[in-house]
Amino acid sequence: MRTIATITANEMRAINRSAVLEVIRQYAPISRVEVANRLGVSLPTVMRLVDDLLAEDLIRPSQTSVSTGGRRGELLEFNASGHLVVGVDLGGTKIHGAITDLAGNILHEVNVTGHMTHGEDSYSLLVNLLENLSSIAASSGKHLLGLGVGVPGVVHPESGEVSLAPALNWNDFPLRPRLERYFGLPVVVENDVNLAALGELWFGAGQDANTLVLITVGTGIGAGVIVNGCLYAGTHFMAGEVGYLVPDRTFLGKPLEGFGALERLASGTGIAERARQRLKAVRPVEALESLTAEDVFEAARAGECWATEVVDETVDYLAQAIAAIQLVIDPEVILLGGGVSNSADLLIEPILQRLAGVIPVQPALLPSRLGYRAGVLGAMVKLLRVTANYYLLQKFS
Structure with a gap:
């Protein structure tokens, strides 16, 4: 049975507080009066x-200050530079860590390639990187808001497991509880x-959108789904x-361990493997x-037939996935x-050509x-939202 939610007075205050913060963040420098006018909320509130x-x-x-005809009024701005966040994108083979402020400025970053760790070794590597970055952030004298970690897998949004x-x-793996204790x-x-x-x-190609899907094609294939400005996790998160989409009927009835059917064909790993199969009779x-x-992709740009064929197949596989996303979510x-x-130049236009006339609405497909x-x-955005008790309000029509 569906849960029927109500709003408490404290939650209503938090909603209004989030709206005030967001208006100041977007429109600073701004006066209290203008904030009230933009939100339709009373000035005392x-x-x-x-x-x-x-x-x-x-x-x-x-x-900056503004003249109101009498004394000059005080303007407000988001204190983006006063707080820092340490973020780490923990991949299966690569790690990117950075210190950012709340305006998305990267103040320090580090890349680790080819780490090839698993299990507890991956955790130890992550902790060492977070320690180093946190130490650098602390030396700035600015407030460290917290730590954000992205992992290539399924995360329970409440427990952080x-x-x-x-x-x-x-x-x-109880990642967030362990990091919080440490x-x-x-x-x-x-x-x-x-x-x-x-x-x-917040900072990239989706700034003008409320609903978007980001598909990443690397070692595997995944997508981040944002609906009305919020991440959509799904019932099972x-x-x-x-990457688990089924691109061909030959995959049905054959359980797969680890990576899914689509990413076995169209991920970076899958692309390389299909190329090896084509070349195994002609190269050592x-x-x-x-x-x-x-x-x-480099060979395809040079006009080598085997590479062109592999890229064309990749376009087909990705076009099927993008068609499904467009039709189901309509972002x-x-x-x-x-x-x-x-290599988006070899993918985006060919994908759009494949889908022209095939689905009712052509997707707005752009590179990251x-x-x-x-x-x-x-990671900075999510940490700010969590620590600032951030709410987004939606009215159903």
Whole structure:
């Protein structure tokens, strides 16, 4: 049976507080009167909420002031530079860590490639990176708001437990509780693609959208789904696990362990493997072992037939997935990210050509603007929302 929710007085205050904070963040420098006018809320209500936000140091007086005909009025701005966040995008083979402020400015970052760790070794590597970044952030003298971690798997949004992350060999791994005990700071743990989608929503190619889907094609394939400005997790917290889409009837009735059917064919790993199968009779085994998806796209640009065929097949597989996403969710924009998005010039237009006239609405398909930094910026967004008791309001028509 569906739960019927009501709003308490405290929740109503939190909703209004979130709206005031968001207006100041977007339209600063801004006066209290203009905030009230934009929101249609009484000035005394805005003044009380502004006092709360000033006390929490989330906003501050602006250096700019405005004349109201008498004394010059105080303007307000979001205190983006006064707080820092440490974010880590923990991949199966690569890690990107960064220190950001609340405006999305990256102040320090580090990349780890080819770590190839699993289980407790992955956790130890993560803790070491978070310790180093937290130490650098602390040396700035600014307030460290907390830590945000993106992982390539299924995350329970309330407990912060990683239910399934094949690339790290994590199953029911209590990541957030362990990190909170170790660091004594607020921690958010989320699927890596979900965080990347939040990053694109606030700072990237999705800034003008309320509903978007970010598809990342790398070692695997995943999608972050945002509906009306909020992440959509799904009943089993697996919304966006599009790597498990079935691109062909030959996969039916054949249980797969680890990676799904679509990502076995169209991920970076899948692209490289299909290329190896085509070349195994003409190239030495040793040469094929190091073949990557980037090599395939480079060869396709050079006009090599085997590579062109592999890329064409990849376009077909991704076009089917994008058609399904467009028809089921109908987002304002679909973004293509991940390592393979570096070759978006060979993918986006061909995908749109495949779908022209096939589905009723042509998707607005764009490349990611933030690239590998999207995840750490999304970690900042989610951490701010969690620590600031952030609400988004939707009215059903």
